[in-house]
Amino acid sequence: MAVTKAERALVEQWRDVLSVHARTMCELDRELHRFGLGASDFEVLDVLAEGAAEDGGCAYRVQELASRVHLSQSALSRLVARLEKEGLVSRGMCSEDRRGVRVALTDSGRARHAEAQPHQRAVLGRMLAERA
Template sequence: MAAGKAEARVATGLVDQWRDILSVHARTMCELDRALHRHGLGASDFEVLDVLAEGTAEDGTSGFRVQEIAGQVHLSQSALSRLIGRLEKDGLVERGMCSEDRRGVRVCLTPKGRDLHTEVRPVQRAVLSRMLESDD
């Protein structure tokens, strides 16, 4: 009986911890969306721009395959495709065929996208700092 109660307390603690994580995530995403809205972006939009601006593709070329981006931004393939379509329509990214795989699509920042990322990056980092740094 005592073992069962101990397991229940551990499980309750894990559930409480999980809910705290979800709460921090939800509050942070709302703050990011609010702060980025005045720049015409949402949190996921910025995340894609940030991945494109900060990294290099696995094969060392400019731009990323959509699958590489999906692995970093935690969106479904269809949601990411729609988001990239909006960013492309706004002139922030370009899509092109992969030279090594004609079925693949490579996404690159445009100069306009790079400029917007540079402008907005400090805003996003300030929100993350405010929301995620502990008050030690």
């Protein structure tokens, strides 16, 4: 089966997106390391700091967070457990559904996020400007 020029261009475009993502994630991990965070850690803190959960509150259900940070529920659960152990987030049962778990930012998590945010945004600006 012959690959068309359009297909080749599409695959190259996809690989370019993957390359930018990989380079950006590596750079974010490197920059955020000094704050004791990885890129995924920061992303969870960032979503929690935005505080616009579906119910209007500032605590997110784990399922809600998983869809926002693009991690599997099991990977997110491990990450949240680690962030909780570090005192950056707290977990509690959902009042409306006792099977659900809500995650909220602690004061310490809010402070760490505020400290790291300008550095994360600078990396995004630098890495994504290269794409333009």
